[in-house]
Amino acid sequence: MSDSLERLYLAVLAARDLDPATSRTARLFQRGPSKMAKKLAEEAIEVVIDAVNGDTDAVIRESADLLYNLTVLWASAGVRPEDVWREMTRREDMLGIAEKLPKSSMKLPKVASPRVAARRPIVALEGRTARKRH
Numbered sequence: 001m002s003d004s005l006e007r008l009y010l011a012v013l014a015a016r017d018l019d020p021a022t023s024r025t026a027r028l029f030q031r032g033p034s035k036m037a038k039k040l041a042e043e044a045i046e047v048v049i050d051a052v053n054g055d056t057d058a059v060i061r062e063s064a065d066l067l068y069n070l071t072v073l074w075a076s077a078g079v080r081p082e083d084v085w086r087e088m089t090r091r092e093d094m095l096g097i098a099e100k101l102p103k104s105s106m107k108l109p110k111v112a113s114p115r116v117a118a119r120r121p122i123v124a125l126e127g128r129t130a131r132k133r134h
C-alpha cells in the first residue's frame, strides 16, 4: 500500500503545476490548504457514513478519495510519505503496533519503562483485531 501512496504522492507533486482548469490537483493547490483540508474532512465523513451504513464498496471508494486528498494535503504541508512511515515505525517499535502513543510517552526515556518493555509485541492484525503473542 505504501508503494501506491508514494506513487500517488509523486503524481500529486507532478500535477501541482498543471492547468487548474483540467487538473483537480492543480486546482486544489491553487485554492490552498483550507480547501484541501475541507475536502479531506468531507472524505473522512463520507467514509464514516458509508461504514456506519455497512456499505463496504462505498467505504473502499471513499477511502481512496480520502487517501488522495490526504496526499494532496501532505504535499501542501511539506510532509513526505516516508516521514509518516518513520513515525509509524517509531510507534510500532515502542508499542508493537502502529498506534497513537500515550501523551506521557511522547517524551520517551532512553530506556523503555518496565511497563513498555514488558509489553509483548503485537505482531499483526488478524482479521479486524490485533492479537498479542502468547
Ligand SMILES: N=c1c2ncn([C@@H]3O[C@H](COP(=O)(O)OP(=O)(O)OP(=O)(O)O)[C@@H](O)[C@H]3O)c2ncn1[C@@H]1O[C@H](COP(=O)(O)O)[C@@H](O)[C@H]1O
Pocket (backbone or CB within 6 Å): 008, 011, 012, 015, 018, 022, 023, 024, 025, 026, 039, 042, 064, 065, 068
Ligand atoms: N488519485 C486521484 C484521485 N482520487 C480521487 N480523485 C478526485 O477526487 C474526487 C473525490 O472527491 P469528491 O467526492 O469531493 O468529488 P467531487 O464531489 O466530484 O468534487 P467537488 O465537486 O466536491 O470538488 C473524485 O471524484 C476524483 O475526481 C482523484 N483525482 C486525482 N487522482 C490522481 O491525482 C493525480 C493528478 O490527477 P489530476 O488532479 O487529474 O491532475 C493523478 O495520478 C490522478 O490519478
